[in-house]
Amino acid sequence: MNPWYNKAAKNQDGDRLSRRILTIGIFFALMFGAIGARAFHLHVFQSPWLSKVASNQVERSVDAREKRGTIYDSKHRELAMSIDVMSIAASPRRFEDAQSAAEALSQILDTDKASLLAKLNSERRFVWIKRHVTPREGERIQLLGLDGISFIPEHSRFYPNKALAAQLLGFTGIDGHGLEGLEYNFDRHLKGSGQRFTVVRDALGRRFMPGEFNLFDTRGNDVVLTIDQTVQYIAERTLEAGVNASDAETGIAIVMVPRTGEILALDNYPYFNPNTFSDFDQTRWRNRAVTDPFEPGSTLKLFTAAAALETGIARPETLFFAENGKYRIGRNTIHDEHPRAWISLTQIIQYSSNIGAAKLAEKIGPRTLYDTLTRFGFSEKTGIECPGETAGLLLPCRRWSRMDTSAIAFGQGISVSALQLVRAVSAIANDGYLMRPHILKAILDPNGGLVQRTQPETIRQVVSSETARDLRNMMAAVVSPEGTGRRAFLKGYRVCGKTGTAQKVDESKSYSEDKFTASFVGFAPAERPEIAIVVVIDEPKKGSYHGSVVAAPVFRRIALEVLDYMNVPPLRGPGGMNASYPLEITG
């Protein structure tokens, strides 16, 4: 063999091998490069999407079943609270024998079998069988062991005192949204923030990891009211007895603290049970003390007198001629219940003389009367935290005729709400300072931390403290043995008050001869008023229709029990228990 040939052949083989190695090396380098590029692409550019895909396999986002906050009274006693309940749902596609399932369910739930069967035969993936079942119903359905039935935990609203303050509290719908009253007004605070939670699940779908606990225990804020459950109960029980005794249509009672504007009780009769609100007529749901205006009648004479005193047109002892019971203005004649000749301003209030009030209004004029009434807050909303508040009705004074001025002076031709009336009288008790009535004391977060607190708010001083004092003396005379409000006399306490009886406008748009609104508004004790109360009884039919007979005794019973409950001691010393009159308030 040629050695040169051998060497050349050897070199040729070596080059070929090198090329092969190089080719394989390049191939592997390209492959590794491709893998590296893919890895880089996945890690850098597709990382967020891949992370999401991975987390979707083990994590689930769930809406928190937030429990509605509690509504408390001023002493932190529950007025409205949420309870855990179960609802029954079904997946119709999973039912093999819908007929027998519907039969079994209808027996337990006491519902129509045909409608249940229609639900179970529907093409939908999810249907409600019954919301908020009782624990016993839930247990019995569980025992059936039906495939395709789901038990869904929910919350339901519960009012432990049933009808107590029902119109004020309102109620919620089946989905937990406030529909009426304070439940509606404070819905934003009570229902919570609507949080979502992420829970981790294992391959079998079981939840694990801490943190899921919050899913079931998140709550809305709590609302604390100025209402006192006991005062509310006293007012409700007494008002109910008063309305039934006079066979009246409806009744309203409000108890307010004159110094602060806090509402202790706000009561509308007839009542309803908010736990079963749909069983009652919708007219019972309304908070008429706030939403419904009425003609106040003689209680408004107080503010006519305030206008006269404040402008210096009259003093308490200034005499007016009461025309012996009949006074003609144009084609109209004003009557007094008891004919009198000359009476003082104090006696106009004490005897509730319509003619005296008309004469007074003629003296002060419509502009001054209108200004005084608006300063006392009539024709403006009080700003209380209840929905649907009325501003009442007071026409501009330029549209008043001479008769209108006289009628408004004794409380006809003007509409006010019970809340406006008790607020205005509270200003007299409060040395002339008009307060904003409020029902909200505080809003607390689920841990008890303060979110919001209501402070007493003075709107304005409507009359001087001297005028307020004179008015208090006049109001005390009303509750004297000679006054129209003698049935509001309280043994052991000095009471200031005013009766009111107003004719109602009937369907024919004229004043009715047999439909009246009887009212009484006042405060006690006169020296340092702790409570102001208004009682309005609509259309009393049995016996007298006068506020002095129908409403004053209700005021008396509420005031007596509430003062006792509030530990306001009765008067002692000279005169003892009967020292309520004569009264001379100097403070």
Add this chain to the structure above:
Amino acid sequence: MVVMLCFLSEIFFYAWCRVQVVQTGYGISEGSRHQRRLLALQRNLNIELARLKSPKRISTIAQEQLGLLKPGPEQVIVIP
């Protein structure tokens, strides 16, 4: 050999730690469920308490069962 043993021990220790984490997670879940049950019981008892404290119920018991009456103002003795 020693390196291999260390490596295997580390693997087993890591696996044990993971199992412990999962077990503890289940334990916490069970504990949370128990706490929820107790809280639900407490809530139910609070509801029952609120119902029992209703002034209407207490007033009825006081007047009808115990024969109690509201004292009149003349019966009130104020202790200075």
